[in-house]
Amino acid sequence: MGDTPETAANSSSALEKLRQLIQQHDAHPDLALPTERELAERFAVGRREIRRALDVLEEEGRIWRKQGKGTYVGPAAPVQPLALQDLPQQSNLVEVMEARLQLEPGLARLAAIRASKEQIALMQRLQERMNHLSLSDGDEHELWDSAFHRAIAEAAGNRLMLGLFDAVDAVRREPAWQHLRVQARTPARLDNYDDHHHRLVKHIAARQPAEAATAMREHLLALQQALIEAINFGDEEPL
Structure with a gap:
């Protein structure tokens, strides 16, 4: 279960x-x-x-x-985002994906310019870890996927954008929407996402900002489509 x-x-x-x-x-x-x-x-x-x-x-x-x-x-204190006050407390998954599509390609572009060797190595480790997760364990998928995307956001080196990322990510992880994310997750889609993640890290490591932004946008569009299909499927289910 x-x-x-x-x-x-x-x-x-x-x-x-x-x-x-x-x-x-x-x-x-x-x-x-x-x-x-x-x-x-x-x-x-x-x-x-x-x-x-x-x-x-x-x-x-x-x-x-x-x-x-x-x-x-330790050994070093993490980069901390600026505190953001009075952010909207209610949203929905469609709005979250719209926000991610505006924010995260830019973060990937900046990460390709600014990421340190240590930050790139972290992305590679997180990406490799996600390759071996069980489809049935939604908790682990949410945890490591969020950590992967946050590593890119932190490597971008912009505290305000990192704070915005954390705010959007907190909304994305709303427990009430977990069943939709689980429903949208299939073996074929996970394989596709793994390929996206691999390409993202490759472009960031190669210092290719335009390609990294494009790969992130393609990844998020695929996620958005999967969620829309899950939402539509749920609307068709009998009460």
Whole structure:
């Protein structure tokens, strides 16, 4: 059985809260973060979701873990987006995709110009990780796909655009829409998306901004079409 809307967003929710916690610990890198059990209780999610979120943060270089010692912030503080206030709290998936189509090709273009070798290596690791995910595990797909796109957004080197990306991504991960995203996900489409991701990283690594922007736009248009078909299919279902 697939994840329910309530559980599907747990890993992404935990990741967002852990990013905020890491900001608070930046001034005290010698202090270990709370244990997985404590984090799970604090954020009201399962330990599996905490471990998954920590895996992403470790891959990003935000934290490091030592057996028997704990989890620590480092080695370097992450780039943080500017705080944006009074953003719209309600939207829909069609609006989200329209916003992504306006924002993310530009982020991919800037990433191809500005990404460091370390940031490109992170994209490559995240892209490789997504190649081996199970179709049935919607939680992992949401988590690693979001991390991949955020890595591109961060590599663009524009804090305002990164803040906008985070705002749009938070709306995209609305648990109530999880069933549509699951319905829109098929093996053939995932293979297509994997190809898009591979091309994105290739163009960014090759410093090809126009090609990177085009690949991102093609990817998002494919996602948009899949979601529209899922929405239309849902409208046709009997009550």
